[in-house]
Amino acid sequence: MTQQRQIRVELPQHLRNLAEVKGEVALTVEGAVTQRSVLDALEARYPMLCGTIRDHDTQQRRPFLRFFACEEDLSHESPDAPLPEAVATAAEPLLIIGAIAGGSMADG
Amino acid sequence: MSKVRVLVGTRKGAFVLTSDGKRKDWQVSGPHFAGWEMYHVKGSPVDPNRIYASQSSGWFGQVIQRSNDGGQTWEPVGNKFAYEGVPGTHQWYDGTAHPWEFKRVWHLEPSLTDPDTVYAGVEDAAIFRTTDGGQNWSELAGLREHGSGPRWQPGAGGMCLHTIILDPSDPQRMFIAISAAGAFRTDDGGKTWKPINQGLRSQYIPDPNAEVGHCVHHVTMHPSRPGTLFMQKHWDVMRSDNAGDLWHEVSGNLPTDFGFVIDVHAHEPETIYVVPIKSDSEHFPLDGKLQVFRSRTGGNEWEPLTKGLPQSDCYVNVLRDAMAVDSLDQCGVYFGTTGGQVYASPDAGDTWAPIVRDLPAVLSVEVQTLP
Numbered sequence: 001m002t003q004q005r006q007i008r009v010e011l012p013q014h015l016r017n018l019a020e021v022k023g024e025v026a027l028t029v030e031g032a033v034t035q036r037s038v039l040d041a042l043e044a045r046y047p048m049l050c051g052t053i054r055d056h057d058t059q060q061r062r063p064f065l066r067f068f069a070c071e072e073d074l075s076h077e078s079p080d081a082p083l084p085e086a087v088a089t090a091a092e093p094l095l096i097i098g099a100i101a102g103g104s105m106a107d108g
Numbered sequence: 109m110s111k112v113r114v115l116v117g118t119r120k121g122a123f124v125l126t127s128d129g130k131r132k133d134w135q136v137s138g139p140h141f142a143g144w145e146m147y148h149v150k151g152s153p154v155d156p157n158r159i160y161a162s163q164s165s166g167w168f169g170q171v172i173q174r175s176n177d178g179g180q181t182w183e184p185v186g187n188k189f190a191y192e193g194v195p196g197t198h199q200w201y202d203g204t205a206h207p208w209e210f211k212r213v214w215h216l217e218p219s220l221t222d223p224d225t226v227y228a229g230v231e232d233a234a235i236f237r238t239t240d241g242g243q244n245w246s247e248l249a250g251l252r253e254h255g256s257g258p259r260w261q262p263g264a265g266g267m268c269l270h271t272i273i274l275d276p277s278d279p280q281r282m283f284i285a286i287s288a289a290g291a292f293r294t295d296d297g298g299k300t301w302k303p304i305n306q307g308l309r310s311q312y313i314p315d316p317n318a319e320v321g322h323c324v325h326h327v328t329m330h331p332s333r334p335g336t337l338f339m340q341k342h343w344d345v346m347r348s349d350n351a352g353d354l355w356h357e358v359s360g361n362l363p364t365d366f367g368f369v370i371d372v373h374a375h376e377p378e379t380i381y382v383v384p385i386k387s388d389s390e391h392f393p394l395d396g397k398l399q400v401f402r403s404r405t406g407g408n409e410w411e412p413l414t415k416g417l418p419q420s421d422c423y424v425n426v427l428r429d430a431m432a433v434d435s436l437d438q439c440g441v442y443f444g445t446t447g448g449q450v451y452a453s454p455d456a457g458d459t460w461a462p463i464v465r466d467l468p469a470v471l472s473v474e475v476q477t478l479p
Contacts, residue, residue, distance in 0.1 A: 014143055014168060018184060048184040052168040056188045064167040098167045 002030045007083075008093035009042060012065075015053070015096070019046040024093055033088035035067060036079040053096060068095040112434045113178065113476040114442055115159065116450055117146035120468035122161055124179045127463075131440055131454040134463045140182065141173065148215050148429055148472045149179075155223040156476050160242060162213040162228075170212055172228075174242050185242035189213070189230055192249035198232065199261035208232045208252070215429060217272035221279070229269035233260060233286040235298065248298035251284065256303060256320040263287035263323045263342075264388075270428055271327045275334045283337065283352060288323035291339065293352050304352030308341060325368045326428040330377035338380050338407070340370040340428075345382055347407050358407020363394055369431035373456060374439040378406040381433075381441060381457060383426040391446075392423035400443070402457050416460035417451065424449070429472035436477055444470025 086092040114125040121139030152158040195208035219225035275281035290305040323342035339346040359365035373379035424447035434440040448467035
């Protein structure tokens with residue numbers, strides 16, 4: 001039987017507004033707790049977030065977003081690598097962060 | 109009594125401005141989607157309570173919002189814009205081949221007959237369509253696959269498809285414009301497209317008379333004369349009387365013919381408006397004077413309209429989708445600036461007053477005339 005785990009995710013303000021949530025999001029993840037399984041669960045529950053954190057097709061993280069947890073930058077870890085045990089046990093949230101740089105300067 | 113609703117997209121959110129038919133006292137609602145770039149907000153001509161909005165961000169990508177109650181509440185709908193097949197390459201700024209990449213939706217054009225059908229013009233240039241109210245989007249790939257795509261290149265704002273015009277007399281005919289590729293027309297509902305740039309002359313490309321490569325800033329049409337098009341090109345104001353097959357210049361006595369916006373009076377198909385901008389390297393009005401120019405002769409003869417507009421120390425820009433007209437008996441004209449002002453004229457441009465002065469930079473202005 002696949003194990004279910006409750007985990008916590010903290011979204012940036014603009015995505016909290018888009019998903020109409022306040023504070024952290026609590027999610028149930030089946031099986032291994034990885035970036036991919038957490039984002040799968042997040043997008044299943046809040047489909048309006050599809051495409052805003054990772055590309056619809058390639059599933060690659062959008063370039064100006066970062067994944068932090070337990071005071072570490074996990075952004076460049078494999079999406080299938082296990083997240084820290086503290087995230088898997090909900091002792092710590094997975095933080096999805098908008099990078100300081102970004103935006104656009106389009107004119108015209 | 110009739111009302112007007114002005115839909116304003118800005119660099120940091122959307123605003124809805126409403127007034128009665130006098131267009132003197134205004135209510136301001138917003139910011140909606142605060143902090144996001146709102147490239148375009150436009151209502152359905154057949155159901156004015158149905159409004160679509162393009163919401164985007166360098167961090168979070170593209171979102172499409174839909175309102176069913178005139179902009180009071182919104183819901184996110186589909187945001188997947190996938191090019192058909194292998195999208196290939198276009199020219200990059202340095203002339204090298206660059207792969208097509210979706211960046212954002214610049215323009216949303218709701219169908220003239222069905223509130224669930226909307227066309228989207230995107231960067232990198234392509235046109236998409238939804239027929240289910242925005243849930244799913246499909247590319248009309250015949251445009252991008254027309255054959256000249258490898259020669260298209262981005263303008264300063266990116267390689268955007270920014271203008272979509274639906275012909276009210278022929279549902280199979282549409283016009284689009286891309287910066288910097290030029291204007292295109294389909295006569296078969298979007299399956300095939302032809303460039304309609306003959307007569308344009310652009311000295312910033314190797315062959316000034318090339319079939320594609322022109323930096324068209326905006327095109328407009330009066331619905332009663334779908335064969336007549338007016339264009340603000342990078343430089344030059346142009347006119348075609350045969351649905352784009354051939355263009356001729358109508359810049360006439362304009363003090364500068366660089367600019368972004370162009371629009372047509374709601375009831376006078378030969379009355380057109382532009383906002384001259386000093387140059388492609390100085391995106392602000394000449395001499396710090398914000399002037400709308402009106403031609404009542406379909407071009408060539410232009411008069412400055414200045415009453416109520418700043419006539420000193422004004423250095424804002426007016427971007428390509430930031431002018432619109434209402435269809436009240438006395439036509440109202442509206443435009444927004446990169447300085448955050450939205451100006452309204454209830455008398456076809458004779459006098460102007462700001463509705464708001466301090467919004468974020470205005471990207472687009474649309475108007476709905478309501479019963």
